[in-house]
Amino acid sequence: MPAPERIPSRSLTAAEQLTLLTLLTKGELTVLGRIREASNAVLYCTVAYGDESVECVYKPVAGERPLWDFPDGTLAQREVAAYEVSLATGWDLVPPTVLRDGPHGEGMVQLWIEPVEPAEQEAGLLALVEGEEPGEGWKAIGFAEVDEGRTALLVHADDERLRRLAVLDAVINNGDRKGGHLLPAPGGRLYGIDHGVTFNAADKLRTLLWGWAGEPLTAEAVGALKGLAEALRPGEPLAVRLGGLITSVELDAVRSRVAALLAAGVHPSPSGEWPAIPWPPV
Structure with missing residues (x-):
């Protein structure tokens, strides 16, 4: 068997996405070990x-x-x-992610x-800085205790x-x-992982990426949101696929969040009704 391939440094084409999805869906899974740091069972495999x-x-x-606020057995979906x-x-x-049977x-x-490796990254994504200002190229998240009685400003890159x-x-x-859910990959790419605690109909947004709160959405983001609004219309392929993964109430909530973002035209701010930053943050 050939050695496992690595993901390309550039964005995947539609054909490459389809090839990987087919491989992940139909391939034979072989469990190599368990990732112990995870709160749920996470198995490292080849397919x-x-x-x-x-x-x-x-x-x-x-x-x-x-989890008290999510139906049992739905995180994979x-x-x-x-x-x-x-x-x-x-x-x-x-x-690329699929739902399938396994061992x-x-x-x-x-x-x-x-x-x-951190030394190979073109720039860091998170940092602690002294003082009350994040500095050029950074966005403030909030203050964190680093030693007993001493705090520092936690920041993320303006990236x-x-x-x-x-x-x-x-x-x-x-x-x-x-922070541990941010994976810099070769070629300057960045992935986000661990999305089990998502799509709740109630406001649950809890993130380290608050640095743009209240700032206007970029033109690129507005375009992506408009495309999503169309793709989420009842009967569209994306809406049908999501309908098999989350509840109809949760799907309607996705549509409402997209519409609200487009109407406001800005990045959301913490609601004050839910802890804004996850713990531990990294």
Whole structure:
């Protein structure tokens, strides 16, 4: 069997997306180990189909811990729904993701992204700085305690890739955008992962990417949102696919969030009714 392939440094073409989705859906899953740091069962695997093989992550539904504010056994579907919405924006922010059967039952299978080493990144995404101003090229998140009695300002990069991800998170109502869910990949690409806590009909947006709160959406973001609004109309392929992954109430809430973003024309701000920053933040 050939060695597992790595994801290209450029954005995937539609044909490449389809090839990877076929491989992830139909290939034979082989579990190599478990990622211990995750709160739910996350298995590191290879998936092989014909002469092709790639590394992937498999999250079986049976390994999901119950949450008080989400129906049991639905996190895998939400991960796939996040990929579908990301794909519809054209931003390629979520690795190819499918719902399928596996060695431990039905679950989410997602292309493994090998992150680049910090020294190889062109710039950092998160930092702690002294003082009350983020500095040029950074956006403030909030103050964090770094030592007993001492705080520093937590900041994220003023980066167009993060800004796109902030828009996507607002659409899918991401309740857990941590720093560890940001994966810089070769070629300057950036992926977001771990989208199980998404698509709740109630406002659950909790993220590190608040730096653009209240600022106008970019023209690119407005265009992507307009495209999403069309793709989410009843009967459209995206709406049909999402309808098989989340509830009708949650799908209507996605439409409402897209419409609200377009009407406001700005990035959302914390509501004050829900913790705005996940814990731990990284």
